[in-house]
Amino acid sequence: MKRPVATQNRNRKTARAIGERSPSPASLERQRQAEPNAALNRAAPLPQRRRRQRPCGRRLFAAALGKFCLPVLLVIAGANVSHSQNEIVIVKEQPIGLTPPVPVSLEGFTGEVENVLKFDLYVQGFAFVAPDAAQYQIRGSNTGDVVGTVTDKYAGKALLSRRYTGASLLAQAHLFADDIVLAITGKKGIAQTRIAFKAQPTGSGPGEIYVADFDGYEAQAVTSDGAIVAAPAWVPGRQALCYTSYKLGNPDIFYHDLSTGQRRVLAGYSGLNTSAAVSPDGSKVAMILSKAGSPNVWICNIDGSNLKRLTTGIEDSSPCWSPDGQWICFATKTGRSERRRLAKISVHGGEIHYFNTAGVVNPSEPDWSPDNRWIAFTSQMGEFDICVMPADNHAPPTILVRGEDPSWAPNSRTLIFNRSVGYRQTLSVLDVLTKQYKDIPRISGSDSEPCWER
């Protein structure tokens, strides 16, 4: 058993970038945490734009007109296309699983840095082609520190030109990957995020809870109890995990402070205590308890107090939270036929709303995307499939790939799940829009039940 070591929140050294653009807010925040006295006097990062000149009246008018005209033009265009419908639908996103990847080229990088860049970009919807076929050309080197540029080939301009320093080459490569994603898509990347999961040396039975980078590297065991463990869940806003462990002879839910190693039993009632899910604001926990005679959804405060029963069905499992913290989505069995369904209930209790998952059967293990648009889940029709449906259920689910137990990344487009490879489970990272996925290295005999830190 390790003696707890006083650590900072993210005490891995942070790679830093030197270059034209200001660092991303996330890296700024980490630098502040790592070096609280290093006052960073840079202004909040600006988008890549020419420095604004003092606006004159004509410019203001033109800008205002532009701001209002574009949506109006879109609406008119939409109206022309779909005038037969009652409402105008502007399709902003492409259908899940069918989006073509963004073609990029990658030149000059070698070894681990090249592998990291390729993995990080592949699972966020990029594909690698020759430079003359690429929409964006990524060039650089890692003979010393990582240096890289991103050029928009058609616009003929550089989106990004940076040099990185500090920490490890891997950390620099991940930071570069995040900068690439931000430069091309305008959205925050996930290359510096983490996952928790369980690893079982023999493929079943006892195991340990691990935390790792999202690509499986830098994995650390958080437990060393030799007990059956399950269902790790991050506590948003804190360096902490909840998980199930049989260490005390019963499946109990533990709360584990990652910075100190201290832990306590959050739910240790008679029967089953499992499937903890922490609310997005970190204040409450939903979980499955069987203390009332059947496995149902219960809620309590993060300190274990104020326990309330939320459902009373015959068999419920896997609660997850809506991003606004108002709804719990869960799997349930209903009726004489004990059909498996997905449902949601308000955190204040009340009526259960069932999801229509037409086309797939036996849904379980739902997870609600942070942008509130999707619910991912497992469907079992013989084998297991990862499915995604709109969170408002306005369309049926789309079956994506073989696998189970999905967890959304903070970007609401990448999922981590586990899939069976020769009767052992391997973690895999999937881009929902392009359906591109890649396995991550296995820690142990079987790795499963991943949970993405959000």
Place this chain on the structure above:
Amino acid sequence: MKIIKPIYPLALALAATLVATGCKHKPVGLTPLPNGPTPVVSTPGPGNPLGPGSQAMGSSGAGSTEIPTAPLDYFEGMIKDRTALAPYTIHFAFDSAVIRSSDQANLQAVAQQLAAHPDCKLLIEGNCDERGTEEYNRALGERRALAAREALANLGVDPSRIRTISYGKDNPVDPGHNEAAWAKNRRDDFVLLHPKPGT
């Protein structure tokens, strides 16, 4: 009274029939579990903090010989006896927690053993085969254990003597990947709990 008399044996016979056939429509899981013993669940002791840097990834198979097997020999201070009721393990159909009528004899034997050992309690261990998803299986295993508890309560066993634990798919008896193995793994095991000597 004369009207009631003929009805009474009929009602008894009907009830017995329902119990004997393992009525599928009886409500499941109505009996809450008793609270744990008075000593509150002990603190688990510290886990690991997140260390400063990368640790080597264990290769698959590393440490597999050192990890001790769960479960413990005790359940809430009582000694686990896995052999006394081992012959009476009951089994389940895929994705089901319904007690089979063919298992009624086993349940009656368990009830008789509990009647013969009034100071003992019972731990029912619910299990699943490997094919379900993990958390779903953990709930299903618990429900299988609860179903047997309900059936035993209907046979006259005081439900406060019966505890449940689900192992999901983490405790197979047969590690095979075929229907014969899976059928063996979908089960409830009955573990007799003896009080510690001197308690």
